[in-house]
Amino acid sequence: MDTHPKGNRARILLSSVFGPYAQDDEFGSRSINPMELYHNQVTRAQGSFSLRMFHRSWGIMLIQANISAPCTVLDFPTREAFARELKTNHYDIVGISSIIVNVRKVREMCRMARELSPGSVIVVGGHIAAIPGLDTVIDADHIVRGEGISWMRRYLGEDEHAPIRHPAIVSGLRTRIMGVRLPQRKGGTAATIIPSVGCPMGCNFCTTSAFFGGKGKFVNFYETGDELFDVMSRIESELKVNSFFVMDENFLLHRARAMRLLELMKQAGKSWEFSVFASANAIRKYTMLELVELGISWVWMGLESPRSGYSKLKGADIGQLTRELREHGIRVQGSTIIGLEHHTPDNIAEEIESAVGYQTDFHQFMLYTPVPGTPLYQEMAAQGRLLKDVDLADTHGQFKFNFLHSAISREDSKRFLDWAFRRDFERNGPSLYRMCQTMLQGWQRYKDYPDPRVRERFKRQVKKLSRAYNAALWVMEREFKKVNRSVSEQIHKLRRDVEKEFPVVARLTAVSLGPIMLWTTRREENRLSSGRTYEPPTFVERRNWISASEPFPARDRLWHRPSRVDPAKESLESMSVFRTNTSM
Numbered sequence: 001m002d003t004h005p006k007g008n009r010a011r012i013l014l015s016s017v018f019g020p021y022a023q024d025d026e027f028g029s030r031s032i033n034p035m036e037l038y039h040n041q042v043t044r045a046q047g048s049f050s051l052r053m054f055h056r057s058w059g060i061m062l063i064q065a066n067i068s069a070p071c072t073v074l075d076f077p078t079r080e081a082f083a084r085e086l087k088t089n090h091y092d093i094v095g096i097s098s099i100i101v102n103v104r105k106v107r108e109m110c111r112m113a114r115e116l117s118p119g120s121v122i123v124v125g126g127h128i129a130a131i132p133g134l135d136t137v138i139d140a141d142h143i144v145r146g147e148g149i150s151w152m153r154r155y156l157g158e159d160e161h162a163p164i165r166h167p168a169i170v171s172g173l174r175t176r177i178m179g180v181r182l183p184q185r186k187g188g189t190a191a192t193i194i195p196s197v198g199c200p201m202g203c204n205f206c207t208t209s210a211f212f213g214g215k216g217k218f219v220n221f222y223e224t225g226d227e228l229f230d231v232m233s234r235i236e237s238e239l240k241v242n243s244f245f246v247m248d249e250n251f252l253l254h255r256a257r258a259m260r261l262l263e264l265m266k267q268a269g270k271s272w273e274f275s276v277f278a279s280a281n282a283i284r285k286y287t288m289l290e291l292v293e294l295g296i297s298w299v300w301m302g303l304e305s306p307r308s309g310y311s312k313l314k315g316a317d318i319g320q321l322t323r324e325l326r327e328h329g330i331r332v333q334g335s336t337i338i339g340l341e342h343h344t345p346d347n348i349a350e351e352i353e354s355a356v357g358y359q360t361d362f363h364q365f366m367l368y369t370p371v372p373g374t375p376l377y378q379e380m381a382a383q384g385r386l387l388k389d390v391d392l393a394d395t396h397g398q399f400k401f402n403f404l405h406s407a408i409s410r411e412d413s414k415r416f417l418d419w420a421f422r423r424d425f426e427r428n429g430p431s432l433y434r435m436c437q438t439m440l441q442g443w444q445r446y447k448d449y450p451d452p453r454v455r456e457r458f459k460r461q462v463k464k465l466s467r468a469y470n471a472a473l474w475v476m477e478r479e480f481k482k483v484n485r486s487v488s489e490q491i492h493k494l495r496r497d498v499e500k501e502f503p504v505v506a507r508l509t510a511v512s513l514g515p516i517m518l519w520t521t522r523r524e525e526n527r528l529s530s531g532r533t534y535e536p537p538t539f540v541e542r543r544n545w546i547s548a549s550e551p552f553p554a555r556d557r558l559w560h561r562p563s564r565v566d567p568a569k570e571s572l573e574s575m576s577v578f579r580t581n582t583s584m
């Protein structure tokens with residue numbers, strides 16, 4: 001590949017695809033596919049109890065932080081904001097990041113870039129690059145498959161092997177539950193850490209594994225526990241956090257790195273906590289005490305199906321593992337696949353019931369989906385089982401099958417999927433209640449633990465439980481009577497247990513805050529039933545920036561920190577504002 005003629009003096013725009021997202025439109029937005037992790041694919045049947053939040057586009061943030069060229073990140077733009085940015089600033093390179101479902105938006109953005117910024121080189125990256133023949137669908141100069149930092153560094157003539165500089169990323173924004181938008185104070189939300197991309201387990205349907213090399217391969221940004229510890233320490237002090245969302249497909253698989261991290265945390269007295277993705281076989285490499293001391297407080301685990309043959313699940317008793325994790329105060333998010341090859345209309349209900357029976361704190365259900373780039377896709381294509389008329393915008397596992405299943409129809413796939421979400425909610429109650437249960441168990445077990453780091457962590461968590469969450473329990477207990485009386489009684493019992501543990505503060509908060517939250521919850525329920533949706537705000541962040549009229553800056557001006565929207569301020573602003581206050 002040739003480098004760009006201007007090398008690292010080229011001015012770069014990196015943009016995510018335009019919104020709004022949670023609506024049906026001609027660019028492939030779908031109301032069923034909002035830009036919200038939980039509400040999209042985890043708690044979507046939980047009404048006003050659904051956990052709602054947005055996550056930034058970390059891929060382009062990471063690329064921006066690791067090049068020395070002047071670079072703007074435009075995240076969640078509207079079409080108008082994207083056009084304005086192209087017209088206002090001259091860009092040598094326009095980079096667009098996207099996943100497969102948003103291909104029509106990318107086509108439109110390439111068209112706009114050609115028209116409004118004809119001299120720009122257009123680079124498209126992210127999972128969209130796995131679409132076969134993408135170059136005939138969109139008008140881009142480069143389509144980048146796999147890891148993007150090294151590609152961009154190479155393209156700019158920089159050292160692709162230079163250490164990865166991790167930006168300080170607040171993991172979620174505009175968190176909302178029961179009609180209340182949680183205040184966004186500094187340190188109140190976990191930081192995102194991305195130690196690697198890809199996963200060596202290579203499950204046949206897995207797009208992230210396939211995209212970064214498939215079975216046996218992945219790209220590690222930080223090889224050692226020491227490197228990770230340094231990154232986390234820096235971000236801890238920049239963002240004032242002690243909680244990290246670790247965006248690594250299988251963090252616990254790398255035991256030596258995790259155990260070294262633990263050693264360093266112990267030496268430095270760090271009471272950090274981690275939300276991680278991990279497969280059952282990886283979790284089983286640790287004792288519960290190791291997990292607890294390491295600060296694992298939330299695990300996203302692929303359960304797939306009790307009868308699937310995935311090696312990551314071999315020999316694992318998922319029911320027992322889930323129970324055990326929760327008893328040790330570790331919240332579990334299970335992920336179950338609907339529509340595996342062995343599923344039939346006769347056994348699917350039973351499989352869903354057993355998945356729901358694991359009683360995880362959160363449960364994601366996804367349709368078995370051959371996605372371009374995966375071994376499963378190749379297999380289905382070879383067997384002629386891919387349905388021809390399915391729009392890529394609907395190929396994401398939360399709508400209907402995109403392939404011919406031997407026993408379940410496309411229409412029924414959606415019915416089973418929707419039923420699974422509903423069933424989990426009705427049988428187990430709101431995820432917020434289940435989380436409270438796990439938190440109390442953790443506190444009761446570890447409040448007197450000899451390691452002060454562990455005690456401090458559970459104390460931090462239980463503070464929320466004894467206050468706002470207890471008021472939330474008071475509301476859930478009332479509202480859930482309409483859905484499932486027996487769950488409502490269990491919520492009542494949990495609230496009593498919390499109040500036994502914290503007699504004054506928990507009772508006072510339930511009595512004072514409870515009625516207000518009941519009102520916000522009901523108001524939210526009304527809003528949702530009248531069609532209210534939520535969209536993320538637009539972000540503009542410039543780094544190494546100079547305006548087009550200035551000469552290229554001296555080297556020492558290059559590395560000033562990017563300005564970013566102040567999260568505290570951000571929570572006060574309206575959703576659709578295009579921010580210009582970030583320019584330097």
Ligand code: B12
Nearest residue numbers: 035037056057058059095097099100125126127147148396
């Ligand atoms: C955070 C996240 C989200 C966030 C949104 C983030 C955002 N701002 O867009 C939320 C939760 C809202 C979300 C929603 C959805 N998501 Co999502 N999401 C993720 C997740 C967990 C992390 C992404 C990430 O930051 N990874 C880490 C970064 C570093 O990796 P990266 O983004 O791939 O970027 C690297 C390269 O791809 C490349 N690159 C990326 N952009 C660019 C741009 C250029 C110019 C270049 C050169 C390179 C480049 O360089 C980067 C560094 O190496 C991934 C899973 C995963 N582990 O990646 C799924 C994932 C991306 N999501 C996926 C899907 C399907 C969805 C949904 C459709 C929900 C669903 N049904 O599953 C919705 C779509 C929402 C919408 N309307 O667009 C799939 C994509 C599948 C595919 N092949 O397209 C993934 C891979 C999960 C999976 N395994 O199925 N998601």
Ligand code: SF4
Nearest residue numbers: 199202203206209249
């Ligand atoms: S273990 Fe999870 S992340 Fe790894 S390949 Fe399998 S599904 Fe993908």
